[in-house]
Amino acid sequence: MTTDTITTSTQASYTSHDKRPRFPLPRYPTGWFAVAFSKDLAAGQVQPITAFGKELVLFRGEDGRAALLDAHCPHMGAHLGHGGKVKDNCIECPFHAWKMDRTGQCVEIPYAKKVPPKARIATWHMREQSGMILAWHHIDGEPPSWEPPVIPETSDPGWSGPEHRTWKIRTHNQEMGENAVDVAHFRYLHGTQNYPEAVIEFGTPLLHMRAETLMATPKGEVKGVIESHSYGFGLSLNRFSGLIETLLVATQTPVDDDFVEVHFNFYVKKLDNDDITRGVGKAFVAEISRQLGQDIPVWENKIYVHPPMLCAGDGPVGKYRKWARQFYPAHYIESSERAFAGS
Numbered sequence: 001m002t003t004d005t006i007t008t009s010t011q012a013s014y015t016s017h018d019k020r021p022r023f024p025l026p027r028y029p030t031g032w033f034a035v036a037f038s039k040d041l042a043a044g045q046v047q048p049i050t051a052f053g054k055e056l057v058l059f060r061g062e063d064g065r066a067a068l069l070d071a072h073c074p075h076m077g078a079h080l081g082h083g084g085k086v087k088d089n090c091i092e093c094p095f096h097a098w099k100m101d102r103t104g105q106c107v108e109i110p111y112a113k114k115v116p117p118k119a120r121i122a123t124w125h126m127r128e129q130s131g132m133i134l135a136w137h138h139i140d141g142e143p144p145s146w147e148p149p150v151i152p153e154t155s156d157p158g159w160s161g162p163e164h165r166t167w168k169i170r171t172h173n174q175e176m177g178e179n180a181v182d183v184a185h186f187r188y189l190h191g192t193q194n195y196p197e198a199v200i201e202f203g204t205p206l207l208h209m210r211a212e213t214l215m216a217t218p219k220g221e222v223k224g225v226i227e228s229h230s231y232g233f234g235l236s237l238n239r240f241s242g243l244i245e246t247l248l249v250a251t252q253t254p255v256d257d258d259f260v261e262v263h264f265n266f267y268v269k270k271l272d273n274d275d276i277t278r279g280v281g282k283a284f285v286a287e288i289s290r291q292l293g294q295d296i297p298v299w300e301n302k303i304y305v306h307p308p309m310l311c312a313g314d315g316p317v318g319k320y321r322k323w324a325r326q327f328y329p330a331h332y333i334e335s336s337e338r339a340f341a342g343s
């Protein structure tokens with residue numbers, strides 16, 4: 001992915017030399033995950049992408065439509081994201097100029113009359129909407145079973161943004177998502193004044209949460225409502241209202257066996273006074289980023305306790321973990337759990 005600034009902690013004490021897997025979960029869940037943002041891919045541009053432990057190539061045809069393919073050329077394995085060129089809405093390999101179209105099929109070899117029929121690359125289901133390029137991931141390659149949401153605020157002139165932040169964090173997607181239902185940690189890790197009173201619905205695939213809370217602002221703490229919609233582990237929309245309406249579009253993409261890349265895009269509903277909008281926007285970004293900065297060292301160094309030892313006041317962590325199982329094919333969970341148990 002193209003990133004502005006990446007914050008990576010070097011403090012994590014877990015090393016990949018540890019024999020037991022760190023999490024009793026498949027590393028790459030099912031769902032929609034951001035692989036790029038529309039503004040970073042102009043017509044005719046090519047980007048190498050690492051996601052789901054794989055090398056991919058993203059390109060946008062001259063006609064404006066993007067495509068996501070496996071990265072390596074079927075001919076002799078060159079990476080199309082490094083030196084590949086867009087021509088006639090296809091991608092041309094930098095090595096011997098074979099041309100693949102957006103379905104992954106090789107359609108032209110400049111020095112051969114006949115194209116081998118098996119010369120093709122796997123393509124990925126993708127959607128481009130609300131400024132994001134989202135790829136569908138399923139371990140067994142099954143097609144999308146739901147659609148990602150369209151986010152009206154992202155194209156509404158009454159809203160400012162996005163203000164963008166990004167991090168690369170050594171954790172697992174499921175661990176990050178659990179943060180939202182782990183109500184007790186808000187007070188003790190983040191220092192908020194109260195436990196948010198949350199109403200949580202666990203759906204398929206949506207996890208919907210609504211909570212009343214106190215938000216820190218330059219004018220002190222203000223009572224507000226947080227409403228969050230999580231579409232699996234890759235995308236969540238977090239709307240905050242109180243002093244002003246704000247939206248955080250959070251994407252979490254597992255890039256490899258260790259890291260999850262997180263992007264926060266913040267939007268603020270404009271007020272008549274631009275300075276106030278900017279001021280509130282800045283405070284909002286600073287507060288959410290401050291909280292994430294407190295979560296990161298916990299996530300990077302914790303272990304996954306399975307099952308967790310829960311007590312009253314912990315929030316619906318057990319229900320969350322049951323909800324989470326829908327994002328892995330059952331046989332993968334079982335084999336991961338066996339590996340975790342060391343059997």
Ligand code: FES
Pocket residue numbers: 073074075076077078093094095096097098
């Ligand atoms: S490796 Fe791509 S054309 Fe030869």
Ligand SMILES: [Fe+2]
Pocket residue numbers: 179185189190291292295
């Ligand atoms: Fe947190």
